[in-house]
Amino acid sequence: MKLYNGGKIITGLVIFLGIFLTPLAYNAGKAAYTQPKLKMPENEKQCVESKEFMRTQHMQLLNEWRDFALRDGKRVYVNSKGKEFEMSLQKTCMKCHTNKAEFCDKCHNDAAVTPYCWDCHIQPEGLKK
Amino acid sequence: MNHTRRNFLKFAGLTAAGLCVASAGSIMAAGAGATEKVSEKALKAKRWAMVIDTKKVGTKEAIDVLAKACHAAHNVPDIPGKQNVKWLWADGFEQAFDQPNNFMDESLEKRQFALLCNHCTNASCVRVCPTQATYKRPDGIVAMDYHRCIGCRYCMAACPFGARSFNFMEPRLHLDLTKLNKEFPTRMRGVVEKCNFCVELLAQGKQPACVEASAGALVFGDLSDPASEVRKVLREHYTIRRKPALGTEPSVYYII
Numbered sequence A: 001m002k003l004y005n006g007g008k009i010i011t012g013l014v015i016f017l018g019i020f021l022t023p024l025a026y027n028a029g030k031a032a033y034t035q036p037k038l039k040m041p042e043n044e045k046q047c048v049e050s051k052e053f054m055r056t057q058h059m060q061l062l063n064e065w066r067d068f069a070l071r072d073g074k075r076v077y078v079n080s081k082g083k084e085f086e087m088s089l090q091k092t093c094m095k096c097h098t099n100k101a102e103f104c105d106k107c108h109n110d111a112a113v114t115p116y117c118w119d120c121h122i123q124p125e126g127l128k129k
Numbered sequence B: 001m002n003h004t005r006r007n008f009l010k011f012a013g014l015t016a017a018g019l020c021v022a023s024a025g026s027i028m029a030a031g032a033g034a035t036e037k038v039s040e041k042a043l044k045a046k047r048w049a050m051v052i053d054t055k056k057v058g059t060k061e062a063i064d065v066l067a068k069a070c071h072a073a074h075n076v077p078d079i080p081g082k083q084n085v086k087w088l089w090a091d092g093f094e095q096a097f098d099q100p101n102n103f104m105d106e107s108l109e110k111r112q113f114a115l116l117c118n119h120c121t122n123a124s125c126v127r128v129c130p131t132q133a134t135y136k137r138p139d140g141i142v143a144m145d146y147h148r149c150i151g152c153r154y155c156m157a158a159c160p161f162g163a164r165s166f167n168f169m170e171p172r173l174h175l176d177l178t179k180l181n182k183e184f185p186t187r188m189r190g191v192v193e194k195c196n197f198c199v200e201l202l203a204q205g206k207q208p209a210c211v212e213a214s215a216g217a218l219v220f221g222d223l224s225d226p227a228s229e230v231r232k233v234l235r236e237h238y239t240i241r242r243k244p245a246l247g248t249e250p251s252v253y254y255i256i
């Protein structure tokens, strides 16, 4: 079998792979990703639902809370253990998680997501000009 | 297995069905066994309505007290000029009722009227909103979900009462950030806003902020209940509504 223009193709492939693998080279030797340390509420041990559930599904839960509260006028959430909470970001979530920078932002920054909650909702630290 | 087209299609169909079921499962976010309900404290009605005694609150100053209470409760900014945002405001008879009268009695001519969203039964704003950001609740309140508002301003064109304001700029630039009500959000640039009949206070068993601040000049209650306070006041006084000929059926009544 003969490879036409073999030199160019091989060189091209080498350059491509080189560029493609730069992120690996760049991060080589750096510490592996660790989950950020969050500032947990002091007076409360248990969130609305389990830690694992909140970690993966809080965004869907908040979406549902919004629709229940605004559309259906149902503002009380009874969790799987029978405990009741008012469905409100500012009046429930933020009463325990009193620091957006030390809680919300940590994971959101690491995950490179910028949820627009705070364009309207007031963060617990208050707003500064 | 025989690799026929028929078998391939069967397999592809099964896979697609499986994916549908799997993703449907993950849509159910609320924790297993969780439920939602209306708070026991909440005030309930079939059709909320308001009666405003314009003999008692008939001046700009008196109405400003109501507007302040409302705007403080809902973090409504005060922007100088034409781009102001207002949920409750004062205006004269002609602007309010669209029935100019060239020989009107003096007291009515000078009187100011507290104006706000009428929470119309046939709300034209609800009909035109393309995203259902503005919607009618079963208790008659015309509510807004600011998350969904795309700022098209159709509702502002449709509302015959000028009850809606557009956020031409970032409202937080015109709010006193030290005096915000931390129980209520602000809005962002590019959405429309208006009076919500204090739906968040009703859910806590409280009366609307302007009613609380009015020292009895505003009455709020269930229009469908003949024994309610609003019905009693309506029985005892002559009242009019804004622009009834348009057929939107306002829920705000004015004692003249």
Ligand code: SF4
Pocket (backbone or CB within 6 Å): B116, B117, B118, B119, B120, B123, B124, B125, B126, B142, B158, B159, B160, B161, B162, B163, B164, B194, B248
């Ligand atoms: S007053 Fe205007 S904004 Fe309010 S419900 Fe009626 S049409 Fe809609």
Ligand code: SF4
Pocket (backbone or CB within 6 Å): B128, B129, B130, B131, B132, B133, B134, B144, B148, B149, B150, B151, B152, B153, B154, B155, B156, B191, B192
């Ligand atoms: S401006 Fe917002 S609320 Fe008004 S019609 Fe458009 S989407 Fe609906």
